[in-house]
Amino acid sequence: MQYTSSGDKDTRSGFGEGLLELGRNNPNVVALCADLTGSLKMDAFEKEFPERFFQIGIAEANMMGIAAGMTIGGKIPFTGTFANFSTGRVYDQIRQSIAYSGKNVKICASHAGLTLGEDGATHQILEDLGMMRMLPGMTVINPCDFNQTKAATIAIAKHNGPVYLRFGRPKVANFTTPNQPFEIGKAITFIEGTDVSIFATGHLVWKALQAAEILKEKGISAEVINIHTIKPLDEEAIVKSVAKTRCVVSAEEHQRNGGLGDAIAQVLAMKMPAPQEFVAVNDSFGESGTPEQLLTKYGLDTADVVAAAERAIARK
Amino acid sequence: MANIDNLKDICAQVRRDIVRMVHAPQSGHPGGSLGCTEFFVALYFDIMKHNPQNFTMDGKGEDLFFLSNGHISPVWYSVLARSGYFPVSELSTFRMINTRLQGHPTTHEGLPGVRVASGSLGQGLSVALGAAQAKKLNNDNSIVYSLHGDGEIQEGQIWEAAMYAAAKKVDNIISTIDYNGQQIDGSTDHVLPMGDMAAKWVAFGWNVLHMDGNNIEEVIATFNHAKTLTGKGQPIMIIMKTGMGKGVDFMEGSHKWHGIAPNDEQLKAALEQLQSTQADY
């Protein structure tokens, strides 16, 4: 797929725009928020559809329960709060009232990962993909930029079942095409290559694309694939790519434990064993700092993807 | 008892610290911090029995403080530094990479004065109750203090803790709610009206007091009265009226200053209203 950055935009604004569009096109879409309407960019929806917007207050567990209840009667609830308070805070409410009960709730989570920045580790969840991926029946999506987040927001309304949609706070490169079709569970190949497969999700996709350019200058042909859906995982695309390149880098703004890399390793162990290097946070909490400082300190930068690719190739 | 004029001077300096700390990284929460300045200065410079030079996690024989609404870390850090827990110069590192002064308070970086992480709201009352019960088990008759936001108490865990405290007669805790009427999305009345706040705590079995949190004489008098009510089988809650952004006219009374930083011009305007009584860091 083609990509060029059209400038920097935050993925949460993609969610806000997608939600507004859904509000206009689907009268069953309702939105719930726990005192973070502006941060989640849900204010446009609130303004245009006040009767379908529910301000819950600072009470995330209550919000998940209310959302589950609203599905009984055909509503499609989109909950909005920070990723930490969308998952860890309310895990059992999601597990029992939403996932196990098969409720059509869309859990929309902003400020995920280190790039939340200065608020620090209390807010920087790096375990959410793992927690959500472990729940049977949960769809888990982490789009890579503004355009893709908007497309994913619109797409998940058509999917019947619980979804975890993860996005972020900072302005980052917006490089996928506007109004793109979004197919849940379908990986997107941005660059074809033969020496190493780089599978990336969320903010790390842009880093992976930049890394591929550096690798190219070094004479290394990297294949860059955007895994926007962590569950269900596009196993076919992963196996097909690794059959060609024979080594793997996974890149994500998440703990190494439980994230995209783990999911890929599981597939490869069963279907096509290959050396794999992980660009992920290695079993530590985050801290305060600017997003770029933190990505560098915790080994999630372009240079880290390049180094991981070289290590993976050396292990072939 | 401490000299009131001296405490007022410290308050002015703490307010300068708050706006400067939030300005430097262009990030943080000035509104609630400014509103709770007198509360913190009274606690750390007069009310609490504590040992800033030799901080220990267990704080045996000391009064303990827990900040449940962790986002107002600027005021806490300023008061911790100025009462001697760590160098005042360290305030300049707030929210910056590799700092001990994390955006929200943590124990992970080892900052003296902090005994548990906070930031995710609604958890601090439970922790404070546990620490209060540990004191009882240790035959330590010191007092545990905690602070909570009025938006924060929308969290259900607060009410689980409220019920527990009274049922278990945890009477060595003095908790306070920063009743500023504001949270992120607007006034608390706009977001989720909480009705009769005092009646709710009374119904849960607490001994409820009220004070004007921006009047330091009243804060001290109320705390001293509250101390006389400990050990009588009931937890104590002080409902403390404050003004969000208190002391900086353009920040006062609006939820808009909950969590944004002043720009250069706004910093200048704010500092013109706040006298430097001790040296700036």
Ligand SMILES: Cc1ncc(C[n+]2csc(CCOP(=O)(O)OP(=O)(O)O)c2C)c(N)n1
């Ligand atoms: C569990 C949780 N949910 C949401 C947030 C985001 N948040 C931080 S402060 C805040 C508002 C708190 O209001 P209040 O306690 O009244 O503090 P004030 O704005 O008066 O300082 C919210 C919603 C959080 N930190 N933790």
Ligand SMILES: [Mg+2]
């Ligand atoms: Mg408040």
